[in-house]
Structure formats: structure tokens, C-alpha cells
Amino acid sequence: MPQFFLNKRLIILLVSIIVLVALIGFSLRERSKLSWPEQFVKDTAGWVESLVSKPANYIAGFFENLQDLQNTYQENKELKSRVDKIANLEAEVQALKKDNSELRDILGEKKTLRDYETQPATVIGRNPDRWHEMIIIDKGNLKGIKKNMAVITANGLIGKVKSVNQFSSTVQLLSALDPKNRISAVIQGKSNVYGFVQGFDDKEKVLLIKSIPSGAKIEKGQKVTTSGLGGVFPGGLMIGKVVDVKTDQYGLNQMALVKPGADFYDIQNVIVIKRTMTQPAKSDMSNGKEEEL
Amino acid sequence: MKKFLLPLLFAFLFIAESLFVQFLPADFFGQNRILAPRFLFSSLLLLTIFVGRKQGIIYAAVFGLIFDIVYIEIIGIYFFLFPFVAYLISKIMHVLQANMIVAFFVSMIGVALLEIGVYEMDYLIHVTSLDFLDFLNLRLYSTLILNAAFLLIFIYPLKRFFEKYGGGLKGE
Numbered sequence: 001m002p003q004f005f006l007n008k009r010l011i012i013l014l015v016s017i018i019v020l021v022a023l024i025g026f027s028l029r030e031r032s033k034l035s036w037p038e039q040f041v042k043d044t045a046g047w048v049e050s051l052v053s054k055p056a057n058y059i060a061g062f063f064e065n066l067q068d069l070q071n072t073y074q075e076n077k078e079l080k081s082r083v084d085k086i087a088n089l090e091a092e093v094q095a096l097k098k099d100n101s102e103l104r105d106i107l108g109e110k111k112t113l114r115d116y117e118t119q120p121a122t123v124i125g126r127n128p129d130r131w132h133e134m135i136i137i138d139k140g141n142l143k144g145i146k147k148n149m150a151v152i153t154a155n156g157l158i159g160k161v162k163s164v165n166q167f168s169s170t171v172q173l174l175s176a177l178d179p180k181n182r183i184s185a186v187i188q189g190k191s192n193v194y195g196f197v198q199g200f201d202d203k204e205k206v207l208l209i210k211s212i213p214s215g216a217k218i219e220k221g222q223k224v225t226t227s228g229l230g231g232v233f234p235g236g237l238m239i240g241k242v243v244d245v246k247t248d249q250y251g252l253n254q255m256a257l258v259k260p261g262a263d264f265y266d267i268q269n270v271i272v273i274k275r276t277m278t279q280p281a282k283s284d285m286s287n288g289k290e291e292e293l
Numbered sequence: 294m295k296k297f298l299l300p301l302l303f304a305f306l307f308i309a310e311s312l313f314v315q316f317l318p319a320d321f322f323g324q325n326r327i328l329a330p331r332f333l334f335s336s337l338l339l340l341t342i343f344v345g346r347k348q349g350i351i352y353a354a355v356f357g358l359i360f361d362i363v364y365i366e367i368i369g370i371y372f373f374l375f376p377f378v379a380y381l382i383s384k385i386m387h388v389l390q391a392n393m394i395v396a397f398f399v400s401m402i403g404v405a406l407l408e409i410g411v412y413e414m415d416y417l418i419h420v421t422s423l424d425f426l427d428f429l430n431l432r433l434y435s436t437l438i439l440n441a442a443f444l445l446i447f448i449y450p451l452k453r454f455f456e457k458y459g460g461g462l463k464g465e
Contacts, residue, residue, distance in 0.1 A: 041363060042363055128314045136311075202327075
């Protein structure tokens with residue numbers, strides 16, 4: 001079939017499919033860093049985007065303020081009733097924190113899994129194709145951001161840093177489906193129940209928390225936070241509230257449906273979390289020193 | 294100066310898509326519907342239709358590659374699909390006349406082809422687990438309506454723009 005191979009278009013199509021598969025394979029494999037041409041393009045695009053998006057942020061903020069003005073009276077009433085409670089709560093938290101730090105001093109344990117430093121950042125872009133749920137923020141390697149750091153808003157955890165460039169970085173949202181994306185979570189109750197955040201239900205807009213032991217009792221409305229286990233995220237970051245509990249696919253474990261505290265669609269300012277507790281080295285975990293961790 | 298107007302327009306649309314998604318309220322179009330702006334790609338298709346196949350495919354490949362690197366981080370999906378769909382559209386335009394109404398419908402077909410192509414690829418590499426019917430209901434219809442609105446508003450200015458500044462490209 002010499003004519004078959006002489007068909008130029010067919011050859012081009014076949015070659016481009018081969019190149020396509022190779023490129024996708026190259027970019028899907030676990031990469032610790034993006035290659036420098038990619039970083040360069042992303043940084044350039046990020047710079048242009050931040051030029052456009054910062055004024056846009058101001059304008060959007062202005063309109064939001066106008067909207068807020070409309071129902072100020074109602075909100076004010078409601079908030080006033082809450083303020084009294086908050087004053088009480090704050091005093092209590094202060095006392096508990098002091099207690100906690102004193103007790104820690106006595107024990108000689110300075111650091112906890114909950115300790116972290118923060119780095120505020122502004123969102124300068126979002127992936128428009130909405131399959132891969134990602135946002136781009138305006139802080140990068142130069143501000144000390146590293147891969148896999150947790151990213152939160154005022155309302156709760158939204159995702160983790162997927163890749164870092166010099167001046168910008170990409171954040172993968174919790175709503176993205178990624179089998180490698182597992183976050184150890186704890187459902188707070190009388191006794192804590194541990195599980196993994198694993199996946200997002202696009203139709204119901206809830207996070208799925210899997211691998212919960214089948215005996216554990218979970219109720220609707222219980223709060224879910226990160227546990228700090230797993231060595232990447234600090235503990236105590238709010239994730240959301242339980243709305244439903246199901247038995248999982250094979251009937252061995254339970255699965256909790258959790259309504260995320262943060263809104264994944266309206267994000268403008270985020271906080272990147274740097275965990276201060278060091279991550280255990282791999283060698284420590286394999287040579288029988290587990291009790292020290 | 295005139296040479297840079299076309300890339301500048303596409304670069305602007307490239308950023309406008311991202312801003313659009315960032316500031317669009319979540320429940321703009323019914324609770325769970327997902328709207329994906331395809332302004333850049335619609336304009337690339339119009340360029341293919343009104344100016345020529347070669348220009349259309351080259352611009353589609355370049356902006357597909359940038360789109361992949363900046364937004365997706367998986368190189369290949371749009372780098373392949375943008376020029377591929379542009380090529381198919383140029384084949385369709387061989388038998389049709391290049392007026393605005395035809396261009397509108399052909400571009401809509403192109404956007405639908407792109408959405409389906411991206412869905413199939415993402416399904417293959419486990420980026421999504423939506424089944425096809427959910428994909429149609431949650432994404433495709435709303436996306437098509439959004440892009441139809443964009444095209445209805447901008448097809449005339451874009452056509453004028455391409456005829457004015459794309460003419461030089463054709464001569465080369």
C-alpha cells in the first residue's frame with residue numbers, strides 16, 4: 001500500500017498523535033519541578049495577568065461593596081447579637097492558649113503539628129476550561145512558597161500548591177479530581193475519627209472523605225479539619241461540615257460527604273500555609289525509629 | 294505596529310477568559326451548571342474562516358501551547374485540539390460560503406467539537422469521572438449558550454477586525 005503512506009495528511013495526523021501521547025505522558029508523570037521554559041512562560045503570563053487582574057479586582061471589590069451596602073441594616077442587627085458571644089469566646093480562647101503554652105513549656109515540647117507561618121497572596125488567574133480546577137496566585141519561589149503547601153481562605157482549606165515558579169504559583173483546588181491528592185482529615189466529635197479527603201462530587205458540590213472505619217459514629221453537622229498527619233499540611237485547618245454519611249463502594253468503610261467551608265468559585269485572596277514542624281525524613285520512618293515521631 | 298494587533302487581541306482574549314471565570318458568580322446559570330468560556334477559541338475559528346487556514350492553524354497551535362502551559366500544566370491537550378478542530382472547520386468551509394451566519398453556526402460546531410474532545414481526553418487520563426450524559430447536561434449546553442452569546446455580540450467587530458488586519462497575512 002504505497003499510496004497509503006504517501007498520503008501526507010494522514011502521516012501528519014499520525015505523527016502528531018504520537019507527539020501528543022508523548023507530551024501528555026511527559027507532563028502527567030510525577031514532576032518535582034516544572035522545566036524552565038514552562039516556568040518562563042508561566043511567569044511572563046502571570047506578570048501580564050497580574051497587571052490586568054489587580055485593577056479588575058478593585059472594580060469587582062467596588063461593586064461588591066455596593067451590594068453589601070444594600071443589606072447593611074439586616075446584617076448589622078444579626079452581627080450585633082453575635083458580637084457579645086464572640087467577646088466571651090475570645091477571652092476563653094486566650095486563656096486556653098496561655099494554658100496550652102504553659103503546659104507545653106513544662107513538657108518541653110515547643111512545636112506542634114498545628115504551628116504554621118502564613119503568606120498572603122492574591123489570585124491573578126483561574127483556569128478557564130474548568131476541568132482542571134486550578135488558580136494562579138501572585139507569590140512564588142522568591143517568597144518562600146514550596147510545592148504541596150496548604151492554601152486556605154478565611155473560611156477554610158481550598159487546596160494545595162501544585163507547582164511553583166519564581167514569581168507565581170499554581171494552586172490545585174480540592175474540587176479537582178486527582179488520585180494523588182489525599183489529605184488526612186479528622187472529623188471532630190467526642191472521639192476523633194480520621195479519614196482521607198479523596199475526590200469531589202461535581203453534581204452535589206461536596207467533598208468525599210473516605211477510608212473511615214465502619215464502626216465510627218459520625219453525625220451530620222460535625223466539623224472536619226486537617227489532622228496534620230501525613231507530613232505535609234499542619235493540623236487544625238478547617239475543611240467543612242459533614243452533611244451525609246454513606247457506606248463506601250465495597251461496604252468495608254464509611255464515606256462522609258462534607259460541604260466545604262470555603263467557596264471554591266469566589267476566591268480573591270488566599271493564604272499560603274508554611275508548616276513549621278519539620279517533615280519526617282523517609283529514612284527516619286523506615287529504620288525503626290517510629291516511636292520518636 | 295499593525296503586525297502586533299492580531300497577537301495582542303488573542304493575548305487579551307486569553308487573559309479575559311481567566312478573568313471571566315474568576316469573577317463569574319457560581320450560581321450564575323442554575324446551581325450546578327458549569328460555564329466554560331471559549332472566547333479565544335471562537336475567535337481563532339473566525340480567523341480560520343475569514344482569513345485563511347494556514348494563519349488559523351498556526352495561531353491555534355501557538356495559543357494552544359501557551360494555554361496548556363499556563364492553565365492546564367498538561368502539555369498536549371489544547372496544543373493538539375485547537376489546530377485539529379481549526380483544520381476540520383476549514384475543511385467544512387470549503388463547501389460553504391464565508392458569511393456571518395454560516396460562520397456563527399460553524400464556530401458553534403467547532404466549540405462543541407472542542408468541548409467533546411477535551412472531555413474525552415480528560416476522561417481517558419482520569420481528570421474527570423463525569424459520565425457523558427452528565428457532561429452534556431452540566432457543561433455542554435450551558436457552555437454553548439455562553440459562547441453563542443459571545444459570538445452574537447462580537448462576530449461583526451471581529452469580522453471587520455480580521456478583514457482589516459488579517460489581509461496582510463493573506464498576502465504573505
